[in-house]
Amino acid sequence: MADPARGRYFVVMRRFPVLVPMSQSDSAAASTSACAALFAGYPLKAHNTFGFDVRAQLACLIEHEEQLLAAVRDPRVAGLPRLVLGGGSNVVLTGDFAGLVLLVALRGRRVVREDQDAWYVEAAGGEPWHEFVAWTLAQGLPGLENLALIPGTVGAAPIQNIGAYGLEMCERFASLRAIELSTGEAVELDAQACRFGYRDSFFKQEGRGRFVITSVTFRLPKAWQPRAGYADLARELAAQGHAGSAGKADGAGLQPTAQAIFDAVVAVRRAKLPDPLELGNAGSFFKNPVIEAAQFDALKRREPDVVSYPQPDGRVKLAAGWLIDRCGWKGHAMGAAAVHDRQALVLVNRGGASGAEVLALAQAIQRDVLEKFGVELESEPVCL
Template sequence: MPDFSQVSPEPSLTPSGQDLAPFNTLGLPARADAFVTLRSVDQLNALSDLVSQYPGLLVLGGGSNMVLPTHIDSLVARVALAGVHLIEARSDAWIIEAGAGENWHDFVAKCVEHGWDGLENLALIPGTVGAAPVQNIGAYGVELADRFSGLTAWHVHQRQLVEMSAAQCGFAYRDSVFKHDAPGTWIIVSVRFALPRPWRAVLEYPDLQRHFGLAGSGRAGASTSTKGVTPTARSVFEAVCQIRRDKLPDPAVVGNAGSFFKNPLVDATARDALLAQHPGLVSYPQPDGRYKLAAGWLIDQCGWKGKQLGRAGVHDRQALVLVNKGGATATDIMDLAAAIQRDVAARYQVTLDPEPIVWRDSGKK
């Protein structure tokens, strides 16, 4: 495993109080009694030593997929392990490894810059490399699992580094084993990616097809568009960035955690019944025969887009995004989420599940 240590790190860790408002993209007021920053693999044993002194361990990356309470009595460990390395140039793939603390978008940009193509559809997703497998992030037709080669994680209680395959990570739609094991069991140290050679543009999503003039053509991997543009990894990267900026608020300007709800999966019978009642229903067929419903469409149809409840609101351009309207707390966000869930369930008999990890006091999520 490459060395993801920073220069001359201190192997010891000394917890201190920390305001976490700058460390969560929703901008929620939160304070940790005990906060440490992990900058070197040499500090992992020291971290395991500390864990037993606190009621739990909250592992924090970019804070882009978290709903934090106002007070956290668990130990909070921010992962800042850095480094990006080309491990192997195989005939069928580039094998790239990145430290868990690397900014995800910057990592994707670096890969495109070096000609290590295949992650461009995942551009501009906030967060860190280490957080990406936890959520099995995905966008515009690509999931992290599609480009995953393996990862190295620290088992906090067993005090050992463990190599994990895709099967061991248990990837599913916006899910992995890391979301189901007890909080604080794992700290992801580094992630390896297999980026395919030769590269092929993934352009299935309507937004990308429209951008490249492929709308209605069904040519997901087409080499030339009706606009006379040949899609490249760089042009796909730039298109995804433009589309996301047009549709989604910048967390640095408006506090948000990205898409707040998962797109619900239903069987064909349920989808057909819903389509009969709601002809405009937006759904996408899945390989297993089920259908993925567009949660944003469901929320929009219930009249929530642009609406506000207390100090939290729904973004006016993307109904999947809940925003901090100023001074919102975790309670405000979750009250709004619950109201939306009730309305969607009442109208469509569909349950919306939140994407972010909602952290509770005393080391529970």
């Protein structure tokens, strides 16, 4: 299969082959170790899904772990801020980045082992997430199908603890390997060390900006059961002639297959969400807020049709898209930044918008939702 992301890397680098020169002291320091290939004034438009036209002071393409170690230890970048970019699907770049951008393009995937209960599948951090999910199904390994068509890379998945349609990445996570940028040392982290939460992890808290995730190992259970309880997914499966909820058989006595769920998720997401290649966006921009039961009861009395999901701890998750839509923001624009007309959770770049404009739009939405409902919306992407 062609790798369009890798093609973009090479095309742009041929156009901007500006190697950063070494001073005499840098040359002496680098003489005993490998030196990274650095590119100055590197354009990042093709490396963020919003398509913001910004640049990196320096950039380094990471296709092998040795290149990452060379970049971390290169004396020319000592003391510079560092930014790790994979697919750029979870970041809002509000301006040029004054530092080193590490463009993670590590590739590879394999089944590393199996036991009585599960297969363990490893993928490199730069693998496109959706392609990896499709590959697991092609190998006859179900378990990730609900997470189809989520933009980004495998290495970004644990950072965000991506989730969709009743499944979170952490439920299939086994371990990961990462390089600590300050030392160049490799670490292996299990789920407990990653401290996964709702669209959250150690890497968005204390570990933010400290690591490059080079590979992730997933545990895919052999005793697989479909998860298809979400209304949109159930309707799509019913249209395909499959059961609409997990564990229930259709009229022919058959459960939906993992491939059927994958296909249904892809169809639903394509119907609701814009393609970043056609309309710049980062997918869902806001997390679904979780509130206390007492606050929900008061809100329910005022807004009987509020969309909500009870949580195991007694709290209630609200549909952020419903809150935003209720405030009248769906389809509304501020300059070239806009709320998508079919999905209020998605902010889009209609062409030429800056990261600052998208951020201003997001903040205006947050103020309105807080004023109308008393609920704070938290953004999913990192704003830089």
